[in-house]
Amino acid sequence: MISSTFPYPPIQGKTQMRTFSLLTYLNKRHDLTLVTQFPEQIIEEDINSLRQQIENCIIFPSVSREANSSGFLNKAKQLGVFFQQGTPPRFLSHYSLKIQECLDQAIDSGEFDLLTCEGSSNEIYVRPQWREKLPTLINIHRSVWGTYKHQTETQATESGLRNQINLPLLRRYEKQYCGKFLSVVTTSKTEQKLLKDLKLETPVTFIPNGLDLSKFPKRTVNQGGQRIVFIGAMDKPGNIDAARFFSLEVFPKLRKRYPEATLELVGIRPAPEVKELGQIPRITVTGQVPSVIEYLHWATVCVIPIRNSTGTKIRSLQTLATGTPLVASDYGLEGLPIDGTGVPLSAMRANGVDEYVYAIGRLFEQPKLREKLSINGRALIEKEYTWERTGERYEQLLIHLTS
Incomplete structure (x- = not known):
């Protein structure tokens, strides 16, 4: 399970809550490994608490703590990358080469039977050819394209023109990355319908959030x-x-x-x-x-x-x-x-x-x-x-x- 958002404590937001709840449920029944990053403000106590719950944790430092002499992050943030490659700069800015190397090695070695991405920001690590090696699933906690589409239609933000420019790019991006997976999960029926309207070949399943x-x-x-x-x-x-x-x-x-x-x-x-x-x-x-x-x-x-x-x-x-x-x-x-x-x-x-x-x-x-x-x-x-x-x-x- 890949989650670039550190899922503990699970009271920080819906992403942490959903990821942690699924982690703990599946970990009781399966041999599960979590690959995640810890943010700069995290405390050692939270890292230790997560390890007590999930024994197999591979935790990397946030990108800002990594030496990056290539200048990749600065280039990635340019809007031109969005137009050419289709990935929003804010996702690229969190990209970790160390996580990518870890996953490449694990998938090539056949170590895992299945891979899930908890949130669309993790899709950047998944290579399209992995579909041929093992089932891959993306659990979209919130559709990027759907969020911008709703904001544009309801004029919910002051960034109306920027949203209109980004909207077709985000639509293309969401359709493109969903195609890398064998299965797509959404947390709402509205987003399930939105993604189905993209005419994806990948099935889209609605699984709602829950409560303790x-x-x-x-x-x-x-x-x-x-x-x-x-x-x-x-x-x-x-x-x-x-x-x-x-x-x-x-x-x-x-x-x-x-x-x-x-x-x-x-x-x-x-x-x-x-x-x-x-x-x-x-x-x-x-x-x-x-x-x-x-x-x-x-x-x-x-x-x-x-x-x-x-x-x-x-x-x-x-x-x-x-x-x-x-x-x-x-x-x-x-x-x-x-x-x-x-x-x-x-x-x-x-x-x-x-x-x-x-x-x-x-x-x-x-x-x-x-x-x-x-x-x-x-x-x-x-x-x-x-x-x-x-x-x-x-x-x-x-x-x-x-x-």
């Missing part, structure tokens, strides 16, 4: 009151937009019906645009908190009013796991079977202002509806979205590739 349920216990009390919480990293553009939309457009209208309602914006690194929302009566901006679990357990309703992001949200999974009634947008609920014919209602769906007011109002007033969502939400996560279930799906695919 021991860290997200279901709350024991059906909280009444009128307490709303929105949890997320409050420096991310999507969360900033969501916080301001809900605070400035939804919450004032909600308070006209429910004057005692409160809103807590919980998350690390709140941007200035989020901090100023704390000046609005009955809105609190907490910044980093010791435990988001407590805020979910105390809340009457959790909202995820995301308007411009793709992929299954870990925060949605966490909310459902704790049994907290959830009201979220289509983006916030992407890929989750929470409603529809024959599907137990596990969350309320809302996109416009009036839809949020209606859904939250129902949950404020109807304890039985809150309890229904609480029970169904937890059951959904227990059945489909644990890391154990994700690991099972991943393992089944790997076994199929080697059979």
Whole structure:
């Protein structure tokens, strides 16, 4: 398993969390070797902790610590490389010759039965001819082309012109590198569809992220009151937009019906645009908190009013796991079977202002509806979205590739 992102501690981000969870699951059942890099800020304790979990670790220093007299990195960062070779400079900038030499030797010696890349940034190490020697799989944690495509279509960033220039190059790049593998895995159905639209010869499988349920216990009390919480990293553009939309457009209208309602914006690194929302009566901006679990357990309703992001949200999974009634947008609920014919209602769906007011109002007033969502939400996560279930799906695919 190749992961240029050091996967420990698994609380640093979704990439680390997914990689570490799959590592530990597969390592219990198979002879697994991890090839990874440690970043400059890593501490020795984290390296030792990873080795305790995964015995066969080959860990290289980050590129910035490697002597590189060839000037390769400087050349790689030039946009001309992107046009000619198709690989984005930011991936080339992390390229390690030492990792490449290690992998070349291992594959040539026939040491391994299967190779996986955890994240598209690792595809740079995989040579096309390796397909003939052993099954190769890429687990795309996030589609580069899909991300830029969404940002361009929704004008989610100020780099619109640059994104438009890069978009066809990224499309070509993603199609090209996927062709090196026997199997492609995505974490969302949206990205699965995007990659299938590239007319790949390689099959694309959707395997969602999961949760460690021991860290997200279901709350024991059906909280009444009128307490709303929105949890997320409050420096991310999507969360900033969501916080301001809900605070400035939804919450004032909600308070006209429910004057005692409160809103807590919980998350690390709140941007200035989020901090100023704390000046609005009955809105609190907490910044980093010791435990988001407590805020979910105390809340009457959790909202995820995301308007411009793709992929299954870990925060949605966490909310459902704790049994907290959830009201979220289509983006916030992407890929989750929470409603529809024959599907137990596990969350309320809302996109416009009036839809949020209606859904939250129902949950404020109807304890039985809150309890229904609480029970169904937890059951959904227990059945489909644990890391154990994700690991099972991943393992089944790997076994199929080697059979």
